[in-house]
Amino acid sequence: MGLTYTQLLILLLSACASMLGGRVVTEARKEPTCTGTPTPRTITVGGSMHWNFGFNYTDWAFKENPFYVYDTLVFKYDPPSEKNIHPHSVYLFPDMWSWINCNLTQGVKIANETQGTGKGFSAYMLLGVTVASKGFNYGSPQTTYSDTPNRIIVGGSAYWSFGFNYSVWAFKNGPFYVNDTLVFKYDLPSENNTHPHNVYLLPDMRSFLTCNLSKGVKIANESQGAGEGFEFVLNKWRPYYFACGASDGYHCNVGRMKFFVLPLLRRWHY
Ligand SMILES: *[C@@H]1O[C@H](CO)[C@@H](O)[C@H](O)[C@H]1NC(C)=O
Ligand SMILES: *[C@@H]1O[C@H](CO)[C@@H](O)[C@H](O)[C@H]1NC(C)=O
Ligand SMILES: *[C@@H]1O[C@H](CO)[C@@H](O)[C@H](O)[C@H]1NC(C)=O
Ligand SMILES: *[C@@H]1O[C@H](CO)[C@@H](O)[C@H](O)[C@H]1NC(C)=O
Ligand SMILES: *[C@@H]1O[C@H](CO)[C@@H](O)[C@H](O)[C@H]1NC(C)=O
Ligand SMILES: *[C@@H]1O[C@H](CO)[C@@H](O)[C@H](O)[C@H]1NC(C)=O
Ligand SMILES: *[C@@H]1O[C@H](CO)[C@@H](O)[C@H](O)[C@H]1NC(C)=O
Ligand SMILES: *[C@@H]1O[C@H](CO)[C@@H](O)[C@H](O)[C@H]1NC(C)=O
Ligand SMILES: [Cu+2]
Numbered sequence: 053m054g055l056t057y058t059q060l061l062i063l064l065l066s067a068c069a070s071m072l073g074g075r076v077v078t079e080a081r082k083e084p085t086c087t088g089t090p091t092p093r094t095i096t097v098g099g100s101m102h103w104n105f106g107f108n109y110t111d112w113a114f115k116e117n118p119f120y121v122y123d124t125l126v127f128k129y130d131p132p133s134e135k136n137i138h139p140h141s142v143y144l145f146p147d148m149w150s151w152i153n154c155n156l157t158q159g160v161k162i163a164n165e166t167q168g169t170g171k172g173f174s175a176y177m178l179l180g181v182t183v184a185s186k187g188f189n190y191g192s193p194q195t196t197y198s199d200t201p202n203r204i205i206v207g208g209s210a211y212w213s214f215g216f217n218y219s220v221w222a223f224k225n226g227p228f229y230v231n232d233t234l235v236f237k238y239d240l241p242s243e244n245n246t247h248p249h250n251v252y253l254l255p256d257m258r259s260f261l262t263c264n265l266s267k268g269v270k271i272a273n274e275s276q277g278a279g280e281g282f283e284f285v286l287n288k289w290r291p292y293y294f295a296c297g298a299s300d301g302y303h304c305n306v307g308r309m310k311f312f313v314l315p316l317l318r319r320w321h322y
Contacts, residue, residue, distance in 0.1 A: 092257070094124045096172070102128040103140050103168060124257070125175045129168030139165040142173060160289075160317070201231040205281070206311075211237040212249055212277060212296065214303055218311035230315045234284045234294075238277035247298050248274040249309065251282060254293040260312060263304035265297045286315040 095116060101107045132139040142163035145151045150158055163173035204225065210216045228234075241248040251272035254260050259267060272282035286292060295301075296309035303309045 092123050092261070094126060094174075096126045096128060098128075102172075103142075104129065105138075105140075126172040127163060127168050127175070128172035131166045131169045140168060141165050142168075142175070201229065201233065201285075203233045203235060203283075204228065205235045205237060206294075207237075211281075212251070212309065213238065214249075214307040214309065217308050218294075219308070222311040222313055226313065228286055228313045228315045230286060230289055230317055232286050232315060234286065234313075235281040236272060236277050236284070237281035240278045241274050247303070249277060249296045249298050249303065250274050251277075251284070252295045252297040254295055257291075257293070257312075260293040260295065260310060263295060263301040263310065265295070265301055265304075268295065268297065270297060286313065289315060289317060 097103055098107050098109060098112055101112075127142050129140040130136050141161055143156055143159040144162050145159050150156075162175060167173040206212055207216050207218065207221055208225075210221075236251050238249040239245050250270060252265055252268040253271050254265070254268045256267075258264070271284060276282040291312055291314045293312045294310060296303040296307065298309075
């Protein structure tokens with residue numbers, strides 16, 4: 053049962069890993085894949101076949117290539133029922149070896165048996181790329197790796213400021229791990245700081261790309277970045293979309309004050 057469907061994701065992962073490794077050079081040059089913001093695609097896995105037993109997903113993924121960061125994969129499959137006693141699910145594998153052997157021991161179930169109904173289950177390619185490029189061990193081991201959670205100053209010595217490219221910062225300073233703490237530091241409002249910063253958590257990729265704050269949650273106000281800064285713990289395995297909400301999205305849009313992270317689970321690292 054496992055074979056066909058489990059082989060899809062790792063193919064996507066390895067596709068991007070080899071892009072990063074410079075093997076699929078032509079694709080990598082066409083678009084700034086892993087740091088840029090290309091127009092994202094939403095791709096239904098398997099096309100009209102959806103996520104079904106017996107369909108050749110390796111073949112499908114090959115034809116659909118290339119996939120990019122920010123692309124969304126949608127998995128559609130039927131819920132369990134009398135007729136469907138072996139319902140599908142979606143796993144992400146930690147490495148090529150597990151994938152080849154369909155060994156689920158260290159896999160992470162990212163969608164259960166009922167999440168494929170209706171609009172389906174969506175997964176961003178960010179997931180694949182982050183895992184593939186950093187945790188996947190194609191390159192050299194991460195020197196920042198440690199067993200205990202890290203405390204990371206957002207922006208490094210630039211802190212949380214207008215005009216700094218946080219997407220690049222996040223990419224270069226990643227991967228982040230579950231339970232790491234991000235620290236946002238910025239100045240108090242003053243006569244010389246009339247548009248002070250703050251921190252918003254946005255609900256999804258669409259809001260993030262358009263800097264749409266309407267469904268965002270303000271997690272730090274204008275004065276909480278002073279002193280030791282505002283601390284935020286990445287305590288779940290989920291994507292976090294951060295932005296500055298100052299001037300109705302101007303700091304986010306024009307000031308580049310936004311980035312997202314998907315903290316990894318430490319056991320993926322070896
Ligand atoms: C950050 O820099 C990258 C690489 O130069 C670029 O692709 C991206 O568009 C920049 N981000 C913003 C928000 O300007
Ligand atoms: C899927 O199709 C490809 C190319 O047609 C083939 O090489 C591969 O063996 C097939 N995979 C499976 C699991 O049948
Ligand atoms: C699956 O992987 C786990 C840990 O990675 C290993 O201990 C186990 O022997 C593997 N199972 C098979 C059937 O290869
Ligand atoms: C699947 O996950 C959804 C959302 O997390 C949850 O509401 C549902 O009960 C789960 N279903 C099963 C069969 O575990
Ligand atoms: C994160 O920290 C919490 C509380 O200390 C702990 O229960 C949880 O297991 C940790 N998660 C991971 C993935 O380390
Ligand atoms: C604001 O800037 C002016 C000119 O640079 C300086 O003289 C003044 O002390 C600053 N005010 C504060 C509160 O930092
Ligand atoms: C922002 O999002 C809200 C709901 O999420 C939507 O109604 C609104 O049209 C969006 N605004 C823009 C400028 O896209
Ligand atoms: C920001 O939040 C802190 C703590 O919740 C509160 O003490 C402070 O008054 C708030 N400041 C502003 C400018 O809203
Ligand atoms: Cu700002």
